[in-house]
Amino acid sequence: MAFETEADFGVVERGEWSYSPAVGVGPLRFGMTVDEVVEAAEVLGRTKVSECARDYAIFSPTWKIEVHRRGADSSPPAVTAYVSQGVGLFCIAADAVQGPQVAFDGLPLVGRDLSELESDAIAYAEAKDVHLRFTPEGYAGPDDSGVLMRGQVVGQILRSRPLFMVTRDGANTEWDSMPSDEYQVKGKYMV
Numbered sequence: 001m002a003f004e005t006e007a008d009f010g011v012v013e014r015g016e017w018s019y020s021p022a023v024g025v026g027p028l029r030f031g032m033t034v035d036e037v038v039e040a041a042e043v044l045g046r047t048k049v050s051e052c053a054r055d056y057a058i059f060s061p062t063w064k065i066e067v068h069r070r071g072a073d074s075s076p077p078a079v080t081a082y083v084s085q086g087v088g089l090f091c092i093a094a095d096a097v098q099g100p101q102v103a104f105d106g107l108p109l110v111g112r113d114l115s116e117l118e119s120d121a122i123a124y125a126e127a128k129d130v131h132l133r134f135t136p137e138g139y140a141g142p143d144d145s146g147v148l149m150r151g152q153v154v155g156q157i158l159r160s161r162p163l164f165m166v167t168r169d170g171a172n173t174e175w176d177s178m179p180s181d182e183y184q185v186k187g188k189y190m191v
Contacts, residue, residue, distance in 0.1 A: 014110075015044075017100040021146040024092070025102055025164045028081060031088040037065050037081050044078055044100070045070040052082070055180045058170035060086035064181060069098060082179045086169030091179055096152040096159035104147060112160040114139060114151050136175070148174055150182065 017026030024030050027040040038047045045068050052062040062084045066077035078098035082091040094102055096111040103109060107124050109117070118140040125132045132140045139149040139160075152161035163174075163182060171177040 014098075015100045017094075017102050019102050019104060019147075019164060022166060024089075025094070026079075026100060028079075028089060028092050030090060030166045032083065033088055034063050034065065034083050037083055037089055041065065041067040041079065041081070048077075052179060052181060056170075060084050060169050062168075062179065064179070080181075082181075084168045087166070090166050090168040090177060091182070092164045093150075093182060094162055094164075096154050096161045099161075102162065102164070109147070109149070109160055109162045111154075114149075114158045114160055117149075117160050146174065148178060 019025050022030065024032075027043050028037060029040075032040065034049060038049065041047050048066045048068070050064050050066075052064050054061065062082055065081040065083065067079040067081065068075065069078050075098055076095055078095050078100065080093040080095070081089055082093075083089050094100060094110045099110050101108055101110050105124070105128075107120060112120075121132055121140045124130075133147075134140055135149055137151070139151060146165055148163040148165060150161045150163060151158040153159075163178065165174040165177055167174055168177040
């Protein structure tokens, strides 16, 4: 399984966070309040809280918490967490460059070249005799209802930006729950 090192694309000391489906990622647990997320995120760095635009009336008010690494003030957030008034923390996005490394059953998910990740995910599925899950955009990932694989443009390469999720109020699936902000990151549309 070939995986480029963080130094290969300008990241140092990403750290590793664990992922537990329906429980959380690293120090963040699904269902947390905004204040609890801010407190837990202190292990990584400073936070910025803002209210998300309410694109759909079906969803309760939602806040976005951007977590920036200490000493990396001008860089994109390493982690972006979304908290709904109705269900608490429901989505955790790990930035492809700044985010902590998170694996699914030993398969690294963050910051991977999407074509390489797809090859590794297919090999993983064949070895474990499990299914793959494809997003509507065509990205392959583990068949775990709590992981949505997104693409993030980094230089000339499309890298993986996984969203770790539970469904939020009024949604049927994680895909339906995806915050509208995740369709676009730092002015670059996700594909």
